[in-house]
Amino acid sequence: MRHLPARDPRPQAEGPCILIARDLTPADSAALDLAEIAAFCTSAGGATSHAVQVAYSLGIPTVVAAGDGVLSIPEGQMCALDGDTGTLHAGLEGSDLDAAIAYRDQDRAQACHLAAVGTTPVILTGTVMGASQVTEMRAAGAEGIGLFATELAFLGREQRLADEDEHYQAYRAIARAVGEAPVTLRTLDIGGDKEMPALGLPEEDNPFLGVRGLRLSLRRPDLFLPQLRAAYRAARDDGARLRLMFPMVTGVEEFTRAAQMAREVQAELGAPPLPLGVMVEVPACALAVDQFVQHVDFLSIGTNDLAQYLTATSRTNSALARDFDPLHVAVTRTVQTITAAAAGSVPVSACGGLAGDPVGAVVLASLGVTALAVAVPYLPEVRDALCRADASSLATIRDQALETGGSRLLRSLVTSLLDL
Template sequence: MAGHVSILARARGVPMLTGVRLAAPPSDGTPAILDAEGGRLILDPAPATARDYAARLAARAARARAEAALLARPAATADGVTVKVYVNVDDPALLAGLDPAHCDGIGLTRTEFLFRDATLPDEETQFRAYAALVDWAGGRPVTIRTLDAGGDKPIPGLTPQAEANPFLGVRGLRLSLARPEVFGVQLRALARAAARGPLRVMVPMVSVPEEVARARRLMEEAVAALHRAGREARLPAFGMMVEVPAAALRVQDFAADFLSIGTNDLIQYTLAVARDAEGLAHLRDPLNAAVLELVERVARHGARAGIEVSVCGDMAGEADGIAALLAAGVRALSVPPARLGAVKARLATLTADGAETAPGLRAAP
């Protein structure tokens, strides 16, 4: 599942199962094994099963130690091709134990963490949060996504309350453009934080070029207004998420300084499978040929235009997904902090075209 709650759990390295159906609730104290990788909950396991899982945990711990040894090294494929590995941030507190030198910067900041309360955050609150990320990164790029509310991330008082299909409704940039009084506050805070270092802004849920053009104009107007008021501000690099097939198919029409492919939504919209539909998991395939063709199309455009194309969805942190993304021409990944070591280890087993060189070192999904 690629719903928002599962994304938050993955960012924290927390195993999670959904859709578990039990004939009867277990009694207190019943031993259980939660196998999030295999999608199983085993109640009162047999001794042999318990021993098997204990051995798996020991192997996982050994693998984690090997991955940790790679954290300080630049990410590269087995044949020496450098791959940028950024981190995704949905809660800045998760950066407290991470050395910024272990990544290439922040590839995605989900700003929804600022909008969790009923009261919308003011400009100063947002500025302090964004500036803290820039300061943490120490000169490395910090990519901040404007508010991506709606879909599975409703915000009371801001997102529509009764949409028939929220995933296809007023969400992401559509909502921001419909609420300029809210969007303007965020853009001003971002422009001010950009004066402190290499901050990049990207907009989500884009369908047509005019949406990006309008958002960019609003960003430019925010910077100009701050300068007129004598405030320090800078026009940041302005990019976009590629999540909608229409954007991937006509990516050359969009005036974006960089591109970030959100594979969770791209899979959802390409295959017409809701990301939180438990009964359709077999169709939600990141390796589907149609999905990979769209990713490759965007990567080729980036190479021709000389702009960075990164991938920030779950696929960027999965063993098979990493191989497929390399084969599609992707050279920048953005993953949860807990996956940094595993991703670097996986890259070291692959050539730049995604071919296996050391299957025995294949990272866990």
């Protein structure tokens, strides 16, 4: 911001640009003007950071942890960014530029030909940033919203927190956009690399293991109760089919406390009951799922944080960006443990980067996940991959996932079996 002109804070350029920066916060990503930003590249950060997840949800091609060399690329230089391979090509001209344009156009054409039809072994739902994405989500064949991260609608505020009415308007807009389809609201998930300056929270030595998610909500009823009231008002006044999902849960007692608060709000407002569930993203929760299924209405596996905690690999450390493996055998075995413990009791969905990766989605389906919450831009590719999978191929993929796991091996196997 120090380098931007005081009178006009926007960079001056013709057409959509590739934004290059050291790193971006989730609030930065959410505020990007898609008419001006075609892609972004950072020198630091991690592939599953929340800033990248926001960009992923918006369909913005992204390269992270590219090294400080990218910061020296002159402004205005012609570049091409390939999010699939994690490559930034600088100084393109002549035949190289023509080839990049042709590759982009071919990629867009292929995406348009992926049909939103066919039978999939799991239910597909969308992960959205707002009501504006619902039309595209429906066109891709999603059955409702599997994840609406409520905090993303209010990140970046410096002074004032969202009040109950603002939450209510956001929730009813989402619910009205999807009609009769269900909407899963994840309650406030602040902490880690998602900051909300208006909260004035103290700095923590290790914020990913600190007061975040439901831990924060239980400590701050002034934040939690307005969300609960807004959701139950939307269900009462607008007939919204909402589900409430609590993040960063480690013990059953945390869930039962939150559920009790929710039911007290429901009774106070005379609202209909809402299904209550938890995100399984902490190993303590994953290994105690047999206790949770006695209390919850549904479970959703948060693949990004679960992989981070299981492998002790930071989501935001650029030095570890290439080491982060969401299909590590410890992750696949844990997913199977969760689905086995919940089988016949409650449905188990999955969200995060793994659910939106065609290969990852197939692996999750093979391990018994019953639904996937996928960022809207990636629904067609995920649906196409799942439609190619039959019982025999899923069994082969499951066996490999539980025996050795690993992104490299599983990617090769799934790509070969399903001709991706």
